[in-house]
Amino acid sequence: MTLIKRLGPLVLFLSISSHIQSTFAQGKYEWKQVSAGGYNYKYVTNDPMQTRFYKLKNGLTVMLSPNKKEPRIAVKIAVRAGSNTDPKDHTGLAHYLEHLLFKGTDKFGSLDWNKEKPLLDKIEGLYEQYNATKDEDKRKEIYKEIDNVSGEASKYAIANEYDKLMTSIGAQGTNAHTWVEETVYEEDIPSNSIDKFLKIQAERFRNPIFRIFHTELEAVYEEKNRSLDNDGNKMNEAMHYYLFPTHNYGQQTTLGTIDHLKNPSLKAIREYYNQYYVPNNMSIIMSGDFNPDELVKKIDAQFAYMQPKPVAEYKPAAEQPITEAIVKDIYGPSAENMRICFRTPAEGTRDALMLQLISSILSNGTAGVFDLNLNKQQKLQSAGAGMQQYKDYGIFILFGTPKEGQSLEEVKKILISQLDVLKKGDFDEALIKAIVANAKLSEIQNLEQNGARANALMSAFISNKGEGWKQNVSSLDEQAKITKQEIVNYANKFFGEGYVVLYKRKGEDKNILKVEKPAITPVETNAGKQSDFVRMINNMPESPIKPQWLDFKKDIQKGKVGNADLFYAQNKENESFRLFYSFDMGSWNSKSLPLSAAYLSFLGTDKYTAEAISKEFYNIACSFSMNTSNEQTTISISGLHENFEKAVALFEHIIANCKADEDALISLKGRVMNDRANNKLSKEMIMYGLTSYATYGAKNPFNYTLSNEEVSKLKAEDLVGVLHNLMNYKHYLIYFGPKSKTEITASLLELHKMPAEFRTYDAGLKFERMKQMENKVLFADYDMVQSEIKWERNASKYDPAIEPTVDLFNGYFGGGMGSVVFQTIRESKALAYSTFAAMATPNKKEDPFSITAYVGCQSDKMNEAVSSMNELLNVLPLSEKAFDAAKKSLLQDIETQRITQDGPIGVYLAAQKKGLNYDIRKYKYETLQKLTFDNLRKLHQQELANKPYAYCVVASDKRVKVEDLNKIGKVNKLSLEDIFGY
Template identity: 65%
Template sequence: MKPMKLLLITMLALSVQLVSAQSKYEWKQATSGGYTYKYVTNDPMKARFYTLKNGLTVVLSVNKKEPRVAVRIPVRAGSNTDPKDHTGLAHYLEHLLFKGTDKYGSLDWAKEKPLLDKIDGLYEQYNSTKDEAKRKEIYKEIDRVSGEAAKFAIANEYDKMMAAMGAQGTNAHTWVEETVYEEDVPSNAIDKFLDVQAERFRNPVLRIFHTELEAVYEEKNRSLDEDGWKMQDASHYYLFPTHNYGQQTTIGTIEHLKNPSLNAIRDYYYKYYVPNNMAIVMAGDIDPDKLIKQIDDRFSYMKSKPVQEYNPAPEKPLAGPIIKDIYGPSAESMQLCYRVGASDSKEALMAVLVSSILSNGKAGLFDLNLNKQQKVLRSGAGVRQYKDYGVFSISAAPKQGQTLEEVKDLLMEQISILKKGDFDESLIKAIVANYKLFELQGLENNANRVESITDAFIKNKGTKWINDVEQLDAMGRISKKDVVAFANQFFADNYVVLYKRKGEDKNVVKVEKPTITPVETNATKQSPFVKAINDKPLSAVKPLWLDFDKDIQKGKAGNAEILYVPNKENSLFRMYYYFDMGSWNSKQLSLALQYLQFIGTDKYSAEQISKEFYNLACSFSASAGTETTTLSLSGLNENFEKAVKLFEELVRTCKPDEAALEGLKNRLVRTRANNKLNKNAIMSALRSYGSYGALNPFNYTLTNDEIKNLKAADLVNILHSIFSFEHKVIYYGPKTLPELTASLKTNHQLPATWTAAPAPVKFERTIQKENSVLFADYDMVQSEIYWVRNLEQYDPKKEAVTSVFNNYFGGGMGAIVFQTIRESKALAYSTFAALQTPGKKEDKFAFIAYVGSQADKFHEAINGMNELINDLPEAEQTFENAKKSLLKDYETERITKDAIVFNYLAGKRKGVDHDIRKDIYTQASAITFNDLKKLHDTELSRKPYTYAVVASEKKVTMDDLKKYGAVKKVSLEELFGY
């Protein structure tokens, strides 16, 4: 399923029907390597659009920065095209495309197929039966026959193949009008990769279905625990009373989840998974002429057939505001939503521009008038654009003592300002300049390229890519008059208001757990197809290790060390002032750096400073970690001097502002209260408590009284003095080192000697001597369980075996934990385990494991993980894949740009003066399974653990918890320190 977040559509990914392309941007046709393709002139991605004879779209973009290739295989089908009586079907199918075909995923297809056919029939019988007693009997038979069929199935062969060839990010998602399969593979493995993908889509077999169905149940229940999901679903439901955007959810209804049809899923596959409805999008280290022939050879077996597009009746305009309350345990917030026109409409372009005028993170109306002035806790705006319509969403949260209705009024005031045209027209030019900056940054990343092209394919098969490429120029031609006219037409009484209120959601009905007998995964077995793929030789890719003496140039600015890496690719710079001190040295430091964004100088107000940086297409940030602090600047190199001067002036001459501090205090109080309503924050606090005890890094924070007594002058003094503490200057950009040194000499004045930093507080990890349970109560359907155990002190020589162990045991879909907990036993949608490597030589290794399961599977989930922790299963092929995957990751990884410096600094904190990856790579080849078993037996097996559990007391009782150790119910005050 697609991640739940507001997708701010990037400017390269939104198709807009505009004026005809000017000569700068034109569709051209070319022939190379025997294949004809189309391209758009001046496309920064230089994307080639091919259409093969069977209708399959192939889009290729070359980027040879590293020997890897990002891949997306999109299908233009999602919850929109689910049958009305089988919602969630496209999402089911996405899960099942990982289960194999008649050639892989099976030990004996001839013996497996009759059993799968029988399961098909049983599900049809189950779906048509209304009597609950009979349904239970049928499901019992489904469970029995599924167990028999699983004896011939090999779980996760797809994931194992991908891991063995060095793939990263193996995943997929389903959304309203798309199902997209995602990979990132080494460039030398493309031939293998295409073999696997061609087979994957040839004849997918819907095996191991009932355990995967349980995983989808878990996913549904997790969504019921997420208030954000409920808000998103509600916004769609009310904005689209006719269209399937609002009337069919991606996961589907509970009723349909309980009554799946394998026949319906198979019919859906044959209907929509056809070449003229699919694409292969690849960006990275490729030879397009060679690659297009390889793709054609592999996928020519696919046959084109007509696809009936989803063609809904137009939505009627909303007759008036729709106001709804949404209840749940998390903090209060609100959304104000408007319906946007189709992706190829002028309205879609205008909506994106207007959303940036309201909120761009720096100089929008919300940014300056609400966020900077701290009139709300937070606010923002963005557009989620689909093919037929989009959603213009404004979100905000109240500060302390503020109602949601008052927040809504403040948002409406800003919309009124927009409609009156009370904003500087230069803001439009600044927005376009910053989008061009984002575009330049985005081109460095292959994933950004394939995501943008995939989005265009879903909306219009890429036929309007020319408009995607030219739209920044088109946006630059939009005038303030155009914006005001649009705003007055667009923002009427045609919106949906959703108030997320704290309270019990009485409408939540969880998907009940069916009885499932664990199935055989045959983890140690291998099909002939997979063996052939794995045995297929690969050309060598030589790893490139960092040589810090050569890759980093060093200089001095006063008594500050400069760590310099040149940017020879574009006109962007990034510079950091890096301090070896943080919040453990001073609790007030982090707050002072937050305060910086709300205050000004004698010359500039805080709002003016934001405008100045945005107009320069530059930005600054300042944040304190626990042991390090970073103040950073980035943007266009042509504005480097102006940006540095402005930032230095702000830090050195900022003025105390008591009103701004009172606003910050108010927001802090509300944020801290909201954290206590956030289950993820509660779990983070509980894990920290389990690792360090009652006084730990998570709750080492200012008390409420300390916040109340803060003085603006104290925080400003911290800011004024920060450059007197020892720090390094890290730079990546086009300037030469002498040019940078000269600039810093003028613009970054430093003292002759450094001021000594306050001594940091030290936290000692606890030693688990007996099992114990830490529990926090939260109103939720699921139960969240972590295992916590601290191990021995860091030793760089143990990093290699730790890395291999993580790949083998708990680090992915092909690892032991996932295969057992999810694939075999269907106990969780999400599960993992890992040995954690500390960030500094004084710290210790640690182990964490996680299962997020339905509360009624609490004991089964714990017992399932404990079995793996106590007795390490041996699976030879999984072990070999774990090593291969690690080696290929290092062979194809290229650490470049400022990441070189941060890698160097991370090594120094561990006491390592060279690229430790080389050591890990060299040692990993010689690691045996016995090495993993020794590590497992010595550090993990039958050892005491702290169980950190977040669940509802109504579903998990104290008696349940006591089975695993002495129980301590930890209060929120103990967890958060306030």
């Protein structure tokens, strides 16, 4: 389950093509209906996505948005059903139904349906008995029988044959998510596989079979347990619960209650499927390389079997107004933060439009009220505002994180004070125009991505079956008409005393429970077997797609700007630009360089305050950033090209003339110290530190940082001096925009002043990767239900010749749902919700390959999970069908990949770091076709099997036994200071 935030409307600011440019200028948005290819469809005039909205005879909605940039298609199959429509006595049902839609039908996923069906019927009956039984001893007896019959049924099941199917046709990103009003199935497919894809999907929804159920339900249990360890998830659930005391938004969580998860009903799941998975409640949404006239006929032909059925929409009683503040405390081990949450009106209303604009006035990342008054002035650790919009209501959220020494109550007071600023109108009316301009610029970039297009259409379907697309397309133009006075009037009316305040406090959550692990016998997965349906799909013809290679001599345009190299790519699609200054030095050259980069955001010059700089950039729809990694520092400037000279000149002025600000540095130091303390409360950061420790040893890149004492001694003039001198160091430029190379060279020679001779970089510290000689355990204690285990090992030195084998091995062994690791650890043994394993290719020729494996599981499953992963690391199972599918998928990925815009420059620079002067994809493509399973077996034996590993474990020492860890290897329980270096 993925929580998704509804995307805003996709509206074009500048033309994507001459056709769109001419129509957009009319400034009108109207529904039109036409006929083409024997089908009627609707469209909205001046829709930059040129979406066609079809309604087939059986009521199925089809939304098609052509985009010919690459031979791929993003797909969303959306159902207007989620936790809102779960039965009251079976919450979580929509979500685990989503999981079961990957299990196949009577035609695929089964070796012998006639023999499998009676066993599945028996399992369904046993679950009904299990539900009706209250006596725990009898329940255990029934579950033991469920486990036994499930084992028999699994002999006829082919686990994850759906994923194998999708892999075989070159699909990427096979996934699904469930949320309050939606269940959505997601794919990204090659355009030449559309016939196969549609046949598979039509079959998938024809008669889904709920096989291998009890192990999949265990995966849902794991997902629930992971949510209990996630403080952000607990805040989300509390936010919905208190804002919506009546509506199912608040009263039914997507993952369901523990009690309901323990008492599933296959009968209830089938009834739910029959009620909501009907054509008049579903949409097929596609964006990509296709002819819509031809595609709609194919969709109609495959899905015509679906019969319409009335669907009763969820009609909740209206929520009563919140008349006073509701204040609640949420506890957990992560860093403290807080939210102020207001319930908002329905999607598509004038109120929702106003509140979307108000959220950007308060917080847009650059020049909003919060951005300037709180973040820029460092009055809090961080602050922001945003909207979560649903069909019936929405949520307006103010959120803040305290600085060191600040209470959560003080954060609340500061956030509320900024609402008073809004109510008084203490903001520039020009901000509204700037918000719209920046939003439209953002949408230009979204239009380039099929996934973003499909996601926007999906949201429109879920909220109103797509009927509001005209409103979506025109919404930014409508926002541009809103005046400052209207905003002020609305803010004074809306932001009253009725809201929910949530304080996320550090402390033990005494209410936390977990879904207990039932006794499960590993089931058969039949990994190497195949149904007749799959053979039929594989035998269907498809038109070949010819891969395209880069020729670095022809495709990489180089030049000079003074003594700096220039890499150039022309933007022929729209009027946006990107400019990068790149330095081959980073924190390994200077520990304080990242602090200088962070400090820049808070500095003014002799002409501008820091706040004025943010306003200037935002008003011209441009931005800049400075980011420092271990060995690289990159400055990026981007935005509307008509303001290119203004943006670059402004940045050059800032970097050369920024002034030391002692107060800003004091605040920055305090925030850095607080960030460091908060990082020590994050299990993700702790695991990141453990893996760096495992790779490099006690002194490693993760903890190579300034000590707290060194931070406290930093001087403003020293940090500013680094910034003033930065352009004196060797760097190169990358430009992507509409100007010709000659024009941009002349422009940059004028704007970007450089020394006659570059300074050399300060010598950087080099970290040597460890050679693991024996198994060891690096353990970090963390208060959580789950345990997180990572295997780390440095392998052989980099050799481009084995990259194709490594890629194929990863696809076969530890990548997607059809991989050996996933099939064994999750599908067969139900030991983890999340698991993977891969051999990582280094970014530099000096670095070796490395091995990473991962399992996130309940603490009481850790020993079994570790044993299962180790078995796979030592013995590589053979499945010819899975091997062939993995190889075909990789070949199709390469065939359909199109490297555009400034992408070729990135590929070229990455190749240079590996010592290559050619596009390695061509070598991979040619080599992959010759590889056999013996190549994978040899790689596995040489690099993974029977090798020592560093086991990184983040878990509660109250739930994991030290003696169990000692069986794995020598245990080193690391302190937070060991891990973080401060």
